[in-house]
Amino acid sequence: MIIGTAKSKGLHGKEPNLSHGEHHHPHARTAGRRLLWVILFNAIITLTEYVAGLLSGSLALVSDAGHNFSDVLALILGYAGEKVVERQPTARYSFGLRRAEVLIALVNALSLVAIGAYVVIEAVDRFRNPAEIDAGILLPVALVGLFGNLFSVLILRRDRNRNLNLRAAFLHLAFDTLSSIAVVGVGVVLLFQPWVWLDLVVSLLIVVMMVWGSIGVINESLRVILQAAPSGLDPEKVHEAILAVPNVREAHGLHVWSVNSNEVFLSCHVCVSNGDATDTDQVIVAINKALEESFGIRHTTVQVETANLCRHRNGAGCCP
Ligand SMILES: [Zn+2]
Ligand SMILES: [Zn+2]
Ligand SMILES: [Zn+2]
Structure with a gap:
């Protein structure tokens, strides 16, 4: 019933x-x-x-x-x-x-x-x-x-x-x-x-x-x-939103998943310009703000990189 x-x-x-x-x-x-x-x-x-x-x-x-x-x-x-x-x-x-x-x-x-x-x-x-x-x-x-x-x-x-x-x-x-x-x-x-x-x-x-x-x-x-991205959320759009944040040159290793029906988690690496000019905390704050406002994502782990810390599967360095 x-x-x-x-x-x-x-x-x-x-x-x-x-x-x-x-x-x-x-x-x-x-x-x-x-x-x-x-x-x-x-x-x-x-x-x-x-x-x-x-x-x-x-x-x-x-x-x-x-x-x-x-x-x-x-x-x-x-x-x-x-x-x-x-x-x-x-x-x-x-x-x-x-x-x-x-x-x-x-x-x-x-x-x-x-x-x-x-x-x-x-x-x-x-x-x-x-x-x-x-x-x-x-x-x-x-x-x-x-x-x-x-x-x-x-x-x-x-x-x-x-x-x-x-x-x-x-x-x-x-x-x-x-x-x-x-x-x-x-x-x-x-x-x-x-x-x-x-x-x-x-x-x-x-x-x-x-x-x-x-x-x-x-x-x-x-x-x-199976940790797939939530059905109501387009991972491509999330990727674009991260790239749209000022000073973000590239974003990779993006994972979006949920632990239950309503709590979404996200982790990703972003590449920022090298040098003192970029305040990495500001970048993280801006990414979190964009993710919460556009997608309601509140649990995030963002790794900020300025050099080639990790490599893509094809061997290319991740930060251009
Ligand atoms: Zn029933
Ligand atoms: Zn923290
Ligand atoms: Zn990386």
């Missing part, structure tokens, strides 16, 4: 650290308690749906339960993870555990894909050997699931504009309501028609929706883990 931990959903958030102000917000604690209730509530509904799915023989209910299971997991890990992630860095763990957010999101997205594969295999099997579905069990439980969704939408509605993560969670929830309506629809139809295939069609639709959402999260987490 609801995904996104504040953390895992933040993968799509481009604005740096929007959630930060949250901790000083007077209502943040109430929001945290509301979130706990949503977690508990959704966990109960997930379990009910799964058991009822097995009892009634409805695969649509089982796959909806699978999706909800991963949502609940995301919420719990996000809730607990937030405490871990904000632990103070140590000398050894100098980044703290901030990247744990990305690992959690990746594990969760992969588990959704696994659940999706299970449902597809099961659907193929049932397509070959159609079994009966007890609409008398399916319909009431599907209705409970739908009301659970609507209830969560109402609870989170108040907080949805607080930050990007909560907004993403709210949108996800609204989207989940659609799949709940589809499962209720299956129950209603099965009361009147023995169209067991409809159950399979709806379960496959739910799988498509789940996997579709997971692929984006998997891509983004792999990008962070």
